[in-house]
Amino acid sequence: MMTLEEYIKDLNAIIKENPDLKTALVVYSKDDEGNFFKPVYYGPQLGYYSEDDNEFYSEDDNEFYSEDDNEFDDNEDTGCIAVCIN
Numbered sequence: 001m002m003t004l005e006e007y008i009k010d011l012n013a014i015i016k017e018n019p020d021l022k023t024a025l026v027v028y029s030k031d032d033e034g035n036f037f038k039p040v041y042y043g044p045q046l047g048y049y050s051e052d053d054n055e056f057y058s059e060d061d062n063e064f065y066s067e068d069d070n071e072f073d074d075n076e077d078t079g080c081i082a083v084c085i086n
Helices: 004-017 019-023
Strands: 027-029 037-039 045-050 055-058 079-084
Touching: 004 019, 055 079
Parallel strands: none
Antiparallel strands: 027 037, 045 055, 045 079
């Protein structure tokens, strides 16, 4: 699995080597075999990734989000705080 820090590092390396790509279109792949590609329309969103059901929950619909503490309850056994990139 990739961390946000690794992802940002890779993006920064691409921009450093190719500064003109700052305005390039960003696309995502449906799967790791490259069977389908579409443009990215949404910015990254903080949330919770549940490994139990392979779902991503945002702050708005997350049973793991504590509005009192304004943070996610990170349960490493079943999931983790994550950033969804699309």
